[in-house]
Amino acid sequence: VMSGERLSGEKGRATANGNRVYEFRMNNPVPPYLIALAVGDLAFKATGKRSGVWSEPSMLDAAAYEVGDVEKMIDAAQALYGPYRWGRYDMLVLPPSFPFGGMENPTLTFLTPTIITGDRSNTDVVAHELAHSWSGNLVTNATWSDSWLNEGFTTYFENRIMEAVYGKERAALYADLDWDGLQKDLKEAANGPTTRLHGDPGATAGQLDYFKGSTMLRTIERTVGRKRFDAYMRSYFDRHAFQPQTSAGFLADIRKRLIRGDKALEARLQLDRWVYQPGLPSNAVHVTSATLAKVDAQLAAVKAGGPVSAVKTAGWSTQQWLRFLNGLPRQQMPERLKELDEGLGLSESTNAYVRSAWAELAIANRYEPALPS
Structure with missing residues (x-):
């Protein structure tokens, strides 16, 4: 299979010498x-x-x-x-x-x-x-110094798709997790030069291209209104289809097509601060998730010494499991690890992300009963 239109069907085309030819366009x-x-x-x-x-x-x-x-x-x-x-x-x-x-x-x-x-x-x-x-394949970053134009736009767009298909709370869950990832990247990079969106190729801290870029677009959406922002974004993809783009090009375009000389709006958006300066601008929008808040409440109870048996995991998604497991203190006594494993069925989970998070905790504490799994 290949990244193109299949011209020879699922099984290819037979040749006289017994081989098969696969053609794509x-x-x-x-x-x-x-x-x-x-x-x-x-x-x-x-x-x-x-x-x-x-x-x-x-x-x-x-x-x-x-x-x-x-x-x-x-x-x-x-x-x-x-x-x-x-x-x-x-x-x-x-x-x-x-x-x-x-x-x-x-x-x-x-x-x-x-x-x-x-x-x-x-x-x-x-x-x-x-x-x-749309963002990446249709309008592509011209250089890797502007990879946020691919990944930041896509992370924002992804969240809008998730909201349309699954509802606002599920989208909020992913946005809240992205905010946490952004805070982690900013902290680890000490808000230094690698936290700029337009930076040295490959040098951006962690997944900041994704998280800071999507937060910037969400902040613009909240500031100008969703209807107005969506109209701009659709026009942007249409006008720049199958073309490369740079940070400077995007900023010029949004100023011409969306801001249109509104000095007050320009000041509120802080566009240059977002793209060219390190750290996080003061107008950043943080979407919070009620679903994660409920997980956090149960996590706090366990961290305070409460029984694992009180944790209600029925219907938990991968993201809820990871919020809980990754939020546990990294140092645990064997008895507590045994309670976690048996009470939550961690070694028996068929979810690769849950098993990985459990393995990290078990290995950090040299918890050998987890090794067979």
């Missing part, structure tokens, strides 16, 4: 980093009229279920910021031996198998890679 201009090829024992299942998933045959049904909302996501994305210009949107779930995040290759997103948890709680990864079909 990409009519849209793309930068080289978006050209991808995958070879393996792969099967395909449609998830809609313009989408489907490839994976190893043993994973296919589970993968198709996990990404089953992708058609709703495409509809939501188009309603927000204009037509999907790439024809099909297919996904390839990578094998467990290659859990390599997500990659937005046009027409063929690569997805880590760790998102297959059976509850669709990690479909934000799908929404993110889909959103790149």
Whole structure:
């Protein structure tokens, strides 16, 4: 399979010498980093009229279920910021031996198998890679000094897709987690030069391109109003389709098309401060999640010495589990670790993210009963 239109079907074209030829076509201009090829024992299942998933045959049904909302996501994305210009949107779930995040290759997103948890709680990864079909693949950062134009825009757009498909609270959960990630990156970099959006290629602290960039756009949205901002964003993608973009180019465009000489609005937005200065501007919008607040309350009770048996985890998503497990003190007594493991079924979890978080805690405390799992 490849990042392009399939010209020879799912099984390729047979040749006279017994080989098979696979042909692909990409009519849209793309930068080289978006050209991808995958070879393996792969099967395909449609998830809609313009989408489907490839994976190893043993994973296919589970993968198709996990990404089953992708058609709703495409509809939501188009309603927000204009037509999907790439024809099909297919996904390839990578094998467990290659859990390599997500990659937005046009027409063929690569997805880590760790998102297959059976509850669709990690479909934000799908929404993110889909959103790149506009921010990144359609309008691409001209240099890696401006990678936030890809990732910050996409993280914001991803959250809007999640809100449209799953509701405001689920979107708030992801936005709140991104805020936490932003605060962590700012703290670790001591609000230094690597916390600028426009900076040295590859030198941006942590995932700041994603978190600070999306927070900037959310702040603009809140300041000017969603309807006005959405109209600008849709126009932006239309006017700059299949073109590279820079930070200076974006700032010039938003000043011309959205701010339009309004000096008071210019001062409120602090655009240059966001893009060219380190740290976080004073107008940053923090979205809070009631769902995470409830997890935090249970976490506080456990940290205060309360019984693990009192923790109510029914219906928890991956993000709620991680909020709880990663919030526990890193130093734990063996008895407490045993209570956590047996009470919450951590060693038996089939969720890769939960198992990983539990392993980090167990290994940090040399808790050997967790090793067999």
